[in-house]
Amino acid sequence: MADSLTSLTTEQRNERTKNLDRMATEEMLAVMNEEDHRVAKAVKQVLPSITIAVDEITNSLKGGGRLFYVGAGTSGRLGVLDASECPPTFMADPEMVQSVMAGGGQAFTQARENAEDDESEGVQDLKGKKVTAKDVVIGITASGRTPYPIGALKHAKDIGAYTISLSCNNHSKISAFADCPIEVIVGPEVLTGSTRLKAASAHKMILNMISTTTMVKLGKVYENLMVDVHASNYKLRERAKSILLECTTATYEEAEKALVEANLQVKPAIVMLKGNVSFQQAKELLEQSDGHLRKAVELNT
Template sequence: MTNSLTFLTTEQRNERTKNMDEMTTAEILKVMNEEDRKVAEAVKQVLPAITKAVDHISASLKKGGRLFYVGAGTSGRLGILDASECPPTFLVDPDMVQAVMAGGGNAFTKAKENSEDDAAQGETDLKAKQLTSDDVVVGITASGRTPYPIGALKHAHSVGAYTISLSCNHHSEISDYAECPIEVVVGPEVLTGSTRLKAATAHKMVLNMMSTTAMVKLGKVYENLMVDVHASNHKLRERAKSILMECTSATYEEAEETLKKAKLQVKPAIIMLKRSVSYEQAKKMLQENEGNLRKAMNES
């Protein structure tokens, strides 16, 4: 590993903001907004690699494997954020999508920047998850050279788990340790070296794309609706009723009553309303079709 960051795109100075400390508030915000527009285009350039990653992730999850995000600092926090939102959005077990962060869970709210330099700890922390060849590991690092996720990917490779890297520099070091390297090159940051800006935005976009699309492939989505939403609070119960009304001709009252009968589960409630069957029959239809609502209703 080189000791210099000089040649990393994420460490270069942005020519447009060399006088940022002399800009007005409006000028700073304008240039930040214009730079942020470049992120989606950078992500577009790596869609083939993201497609490859998603296909492997969904295949792994279908056979009982798990998805792990590994990172330090902002990268680690983004992994935690995406992983933690999968259970309420898609009603999956919290173990299905997990995050491993340098410095542990406490580093989410209190920075432990030195922890990212320990490759051995990345390996140790992932070993604790009892990784198998059915799992997928995504190493996240804007610079592409952070030892912690590199150590984790080395361990993942040693046990036969599928490896993906996510970085923001061409020819990143971490790419050498991944079967599917994703390099989203967003260019120099508005604030030199502050990869919590464009680089983090790019990584947030890619992680959202990977987890959401994988869940679609798992049958967690019907049309563009969250039919596996965990209706655990008032807002989500109301969303569940709205989904029922969208998918069927049910009134609000009918949707509310059916949702209760379906134990707050949207998928069986939809089948109950559209096929006039009991909750038990609806559950059986789903089980016979691996939880895929469209297939259960013979609409494929």
């Protein structure tokens, strides 16, 4: 097992940083920055696989399915972060995108490294979410061999859910249990084996891509604006008004009035202002267009 682990790209030593402990501060920062430049290039290489993943996730969510991120340690924390940001950014139902982390919620702030070593724990935690064949499960592991997400992905595949793996090594063990394996090869870390660095950056970028593009395809974005933003505080209410001003010819006062009448919901407020219709009519137009703002506006022209 030790030989197998050290053969992984994520565990190999980086020739460019063997003198890391002798470098001056700026030199260390420069080499880290150079290595980070490699991350985006690595992500670019797997865009075709990410495209497949997004289309499958979109179809699942449209059909009432859910998306689950499963991981341990840094990988688990990335899943928690991305899932938790979907409701405020896109007004997504908290059930739509969820995270399952080895060690539970406490492990987000206090590392429990041994929680990742049991496949059965991943199975049981996913069973606790009552995952069905309608759902999509993404197993996240930089090494590609972490037992916890592997167990979860095995279970998901057994029950017919669509499975996606996210790793940073070629021919990863977890890839064998994924309908859509994504192996983003970022190379050895600046600090040997510390996959919270480049591997985590790559996975964060990919999770950003997956959740954002999926929500765009679900109609939660108009042009490049967050029209499903949850205007729950002063900053977000002002952002909502700014979006109304960007999308319509309304004055600030008219935008504010429409937002209040629309119960702080940006999409119906835009339809109201663009089509000179009531809140109820705007809701009906959005329902007819399956929540897509552009289609709703076109229906009223």
